Amino acid sequence: MVTLPRITPMLATPGRLPLPGGDDRWAVETKQDGQRAIVYLPGDGTLELRSRSGEVITRAYPDLLDIGGALPGAGAVLDGEIIALDEQGRADFERLHSRMGLVRAPAGAVERTARRAPAHLVVFDVMFLDGRSLVGQRYVERRQVLRSLGLEGPSCSVPGAATGRSAEALELTREQGLEGIVCKLLTSRYEPGVRSRSWIKIRNTLTVDAIVGGWVPGRGRLTGLPSALLLGQRDEGRLRYIGSVGTGWSEPERADLARLLSVAAVSTCPFTPAPRITGARWVLPRLVGEITHTSRTRAGYLRHPSWHRLRPDLAPEDTG
Template sequence: MVTLPSIAPMLASPGGLPLPGGDDRWAVETKQDGQRVLAYLPGDGTALFRSRSGENITSGYPELQALGEVFRGTSAVLDGEIVALDERGRADFGRLASRMGLVRSPAAVISRAARRAPVHLVLFDVLFLGDDSLLAEPYTERREALESLGLAGERWSVPGVVVGNSEQALEATRAAELEGIVCKRLTSRYEPGVRSRSWIKIRNLVTTDAIIGGWMPGKGRLTGLPGALLLGQRHEGRLRYIGNVGTGWSERERAELSALLRVAATTDCPFTPVPPVTGAHWVLPRLVSEVTYATRTRAGYLRHPSWHRLRPDLAPEDIA
């Protein structure tokens, strides 16, 4: 057996359509909403899984250990994503979150968590196979090698891919309420640790209106200004906290918001229940914002929210 090299995962850059050079130069995969992982399979029946940061997370996912037996007698390093599926077969990050961080927990705790929220390993690249590094090979060669491995099991699979048709693929993921797509240049080599323009991730974004109920102060050059806004929506007559947004503003917008927030300052939290945030400044729930986000967690919090604009034309009573 060979000694497997430690490899940092290649990262995709955010982008949009149309794709540079035209659709026929790109492969399109569904964007997975899970935990990025590199699987190290030395060929002796064992498997080691490392997160994007390089942390050994093997013990946290005992149901994936059997992948090592699939590679008994040969060596491989595979790139993929650990996901937890909901009742409709879609990746549910909230469900996966209950498994993440259990690496140092007792085996009995991990076992119970695995029964409650079993995971699936989506494998989308092969970086090392047998005695050979495939890092310098083009995407098409690596994909062919990956498909030749026959990785179709109860706990792991290889995702489908299409060449071209990126707009239709993005629309299909939107209709299925999936996070989006990742487009990979057919000629691209694997660039360890690089956020490359050869991989482009495109998220399906949802726009929603939300009531501003507070803010968190910024740091450094933003001292005294809002670093993030605390958002809510009405639910059963109460303002329910749905998360915070801290990106997407211009400096002018930040300054204008700061002035409006200070006028609306109050000592009472407008959210029910009070959100678990420290150092919040509460405001009267009078300002309505428009934000975009990717998905919601099972608890209803916005994931990847971004500020769009203030909505002075809407009253808080209009926001559900």
């Protein structure tokens, strides 16, 4: 059995197109919507999975244990993403979420959940192989090594990568309802633990006009100001809660929102059904905001919401 080095995952920096220096300098991969995992294969048929924080999460994914025999005797450290697929073969974070908290659950519960939501490992980098560190090699060289390992099967795969087609790839992921793309500089080295500009993640964003039905007060320096706004949409005559937003505004915008919320205060919840939110304060549902988000959960809640702007030109009845 090979002694493997502990490696912290390299992180991508959020960005947008066009890419610095032009498309020809970058490889483009589909951004996976799952749980990041560093995979340790000592070469004896076993494996260890560690999360981005370094926690050992192997026990939560017994359906990935067969990957331990993929590289007998070699010893490897791989970087990837654990996903769960929906009926269309797309990564479904909600399905995976039911697996992520099972590290300390009874074995029976883990196995039952694994049958309902099978996991799949997408391997996109190799940092150590057969006693040799590869972190100093360029992306294109590591990619060539990775493709040569034959990591294709029911429980793992290597994603495709294209060069010079970032805009096309982003549009394709948008059409397919995927999260976005990750662009990787062809000459980049693997930088453990670094949020690097050599990897740029670009998310597809959607917008929705949402009605503000309440807010959650901040603490400390934010006392009296909103830390989050509670959002809704009209649905068959009722205001249905679709989630909260707590990012995207400047401090002057936060202060302006606080003034608007104070004059609209009411004692009863405008949402039907009422969400259970500790410390929530309710307002007349007359303010409309434009919210960016990446997708929705099956229950209709916004994922990765961010405040974009107030829409004083829209009345609540104009949204939907």
